[in-house]
Amino acid sequence: MSSERHILPGFKTSLGWSVTWLSLLVLLPLAALAGKTASGGWGHFWDTITNPEVVATYRVSFGIAFLAALINGVFGTLAAWVFARYNFTGRRLLEAATDLPFALPTAVAGIALTALYSPNEWLGKYLQPLGIKVAFAPAGVLIAMIFIGFPFVVRAVQPVIAELSADVEEAAACLGATRWQTIRKVVLPPLLPAIITGIVMSYGRAVGEYGSIVFISGNIPFKTEITPLMIIQKLEQYDYSGAAAIGVVMLAASLLIVLIGNKVEAWGNRFRKTP
Amino acid sequence: MASFIDFRDPPGSDRRADQPVRATAEPLWTRRIIIGIVLGFFALFLFLPLVVVFQGALAKGWTVLRDAFTNRDILHSIQVTLSVALIAVPANTAFGIAAAWAITRYRFAGRALLLALIDLPLWVSPVIGGLIYVLLYGRRGYFGPWLQAHDIRIIFAFPGMVLATTFVTFPFVARSLIPLMQTQGVEEEEAALTLGAGGFQILRRITLPKIKWGLFYGVILCNARAMGEFGAVSVVSAKISGKTNTMPLEIERLYNDYLFPQAFAVASALALLALITLVLKTLAEWENHRQLKGGREAELAPTIETRPAV
Numbered sequence A: 001m002s003s004e005r006h007i008l009p010g011f012k013t014s015l016g017w018s019v020t021w022l023s024l025l026v027l028l029p030l031a032a033l034a035g036k037t038a039s040g041g042w043g044h045f046w047d048t049i050t051n052p053e054v055v056a057t058y059r060v061s062f063g064i065a066f067l068a069a070l071i072n073g074v075f076g077t078l079a080a081w082v083f084a085r086y087n088f089t090g091r092r093l094l095e096a097a098t099d100l101p102f103a104l105p106t107a108v109a110g111i112a113l114t115a116l117y118s119p120n121e122w123l124g125k126y127l128q129p130l131g132i133k134v135a136f137a138p139a140g141v142l143i144a145m146i147f148i149g150f151p152f153v154v155r156a157v158q159p160v161i162a163e164l165s166a167d168v169e170e171a172a173a174c175l176g177a178t179r180w181q182t183i184r185k186v187v188l189p190p191l192l193p194a195i196i197t198g199i200v201m202s203y204g205r206a207v208g209e210y211g212s213i214v215f216i217s218g219n220i221p222f223k224t225e226i227t228p229l230m231i232i233q234k235l236e237q238y239d240y241s242g243a244a245a246i247g248v249v250m251l252a253a254s255l256l257i258v259l260i261g262n263k264v265e266a267w268g269n270r271f272r273k274t275p
Numbered sequence B: 001m002a003s004f005i006d007f008r009d010p011p012g013s014d015r016r017a018d019q020p021v022r023a024t025a026e027p028l029w030t031r032r033i034i035i036g037i038v039l040g041f042f043a044l045f046l047f048l049p050l051v052v053v054f055q056g057a058l059a060k061g062w063t064v065l066r067d068a069f070t071n072r073d074i075l076h077s078i079q080v081t082l083s084v085a086l087i088a089v090p091a092n093t094a095f096g097i098a099a100a101w102a103i104t105r106y107r108f109a110g111r112a113l114l115l116a117l118i119d120l121p122l123w124v125s126p127v128i129g130g131l132i133y134v135l136l137y138g139r140r141g142y143f144g145p146w147l148q149a150h151d152i153r154i155i156f157a158f159p160g161m162v163l164a165t166t167f168v169t170f171p172f173v174a175r176s177l178i179p180l181m182q183t184q185g186v187e188e189e190e191a192a193l194t195l196g197a198g199g200f201q202i203l204r205r206i207t208l209p210k211i212k213w214g215l216f217y218g219v220i221l222c223n224a225r226a227m228g229e230f231g232a233v234s235v236v237s238a239k240i241s242g243k244t245n246t247m248p249l250e251i252e253r254l255y256n257d258y259l260f261p262q263a264f265a266v267a268s269a270l271a272l273l274a275l276i277t278l279v280l281k282t283l284a285e286w287e288n289h290r291q292l293k294g295g296r297e298a299e300l301a302p303t304i305e306t307r308p309a310v
Helices: A011-039 A041-050 A052-085 A091-097 A106-117 A138-163 A166-174 A179-208 A211-217 A227-236 A240-269 B028-058 B062-068 B072-105 B111-123 B126-137 B144-149 B158-169 B171-184 B187-194 B199-228 B231-236 B247-256 B260-292
Strands: none
Touching: A011 A041, A011 A240, A011 B072, A011 B111, A011 B126, A011 B158, A041 A052, A041 A240, A052 A091, A052 A138, A052 A179, A052 A227, A052 B028, A091 B028, A091 B260, A106 A138, A106 A211, A106 B028, A106 B199, A106 B247, A106 B260, A138 A179, A138 A211, A138 B028, A166 A179, A179 A240, A179 B111, A179 B126, A211 B247, A227 A240, A227 B126, A227 B231, A240 B111, A240 B126, B028 B062, B028 B260, B062 B260, B072 B111, B072 B158, B072 B171, B072 B199, B072 B247, B072 B260, B111 B158, B111 B171, B126 B158, B126 B231, B158 B199, B158 B231, B171 B199, B187 B199, B199 B247, B199 B260, B231 B247, B247 B260
16 A cells, blocks of 8 residues: 555545445345355255256256357357458448347347247247247257357457457468468467457356346246246245355356456466557 | 558458459458358347347337337336436446546555456346345345334335346446546646646546546446346336336236237337447447547447456
């Protein structure tokens, strides 16, 4: 704590307000989460989080989210590449539209995706004869998770592509590398940390997502129920300590995902020219 | 510097196939395929859902749409959504400015922790944002008995919805201001101080004009999330149509009652808000860029992502 940094006035006011606000809004409620979890006892905690129906939701929330994040890794990187390197009519529109999943309320996305993939509807009627069930099936959860996590990869990768210097690619070409070899061995390696960071962030968002999924998933026990829904069910049964227990599990998982994302990003920043 | 070379072809110059291809660009057909894949992805995952919303709203004609927006319960949900945003957004704007000021102007113990806490709502499930308040103020929560004894309702009522919305939206303003104020530095503020300006004078006359586009950017994102929040609010709302339903909750109610045209009518209003948000956000990015041109580069933080600054 160096006092010389405190030249400008307002330190006590700004910090005081910030800390008060965060204490009331975050710290106190988080303490309640810890307290309620503990109040149920270890046995209740363990029974709740290992209940077969709850365990089945982990497979959906954490498993399908992983698949969605990988798919977003591929398409997000392609989109970032197109935005950074190609010029075509409508590029700016696409770039602005990338953030639509952030701006569109999740309930709106939820009913729109459900309508899109329900049998007898837009895309559903073409998928049904092929025996593909999307709405009210795990595939629907996947679609919603892809939608919600897509912008993260583009936003993580695009600035790094823009920073790549031309010389190394030119050097590779001069040395006789084909374009594909250059992409694979010269361009992709420095992008990899950013791509993984984007995948991890997109995963984190999909794991906790609720609104856009609950409509299209149909909430079938042991099949398409997601973990956040279990919290709501426990609250409806007034099992506060059970709800808090699942909340703690989700909080811990999210914290782990964020820490991994941070590590990958720090690792990637070491290779970037500008910090 | 080599990194400033623009790799893109100049607009309108679609290179013919028989012309030589630069060594640092993909062949024309490859580029077309990649652009095609990206366009397809955007059409399928981003544009089609939007089309479905507007088509669904208009499917039964204008009269149904008009009736929807004269329906008492739907109008009430709009009023609830606006009221919640009207409290949560200004409160979080004030908090965002205060937090960004404290974090970028001073070094102090616990600064990293403060930053991490500001990011928290971005990476936890919104449902947890509702859960924690139920555990505090719900009927069997810590303050539940006391609140009941004094006949104060927070959960399943308006105050709870404001609390949950405020929780999920408080990072936005702070997160768009912190990187901006960090790069802008404090020289002008310090100059104002030596000329005898007070704290609030500095804030109003020097800092706010410098950060106005970043602030605008944060506020519109905060507002979009506040009006559209579903997960957190659905935990703390009694979900009674005409009483405690926000627009997203009303969409759920209408949809579950198979009133699809009405559900999509409300959804189309929120989708329109999302589109306006995207336009204003892009505008703020451009204006901020223009304001900073010539000076030190400080791009707006790339939106809402959970890029923790720990």
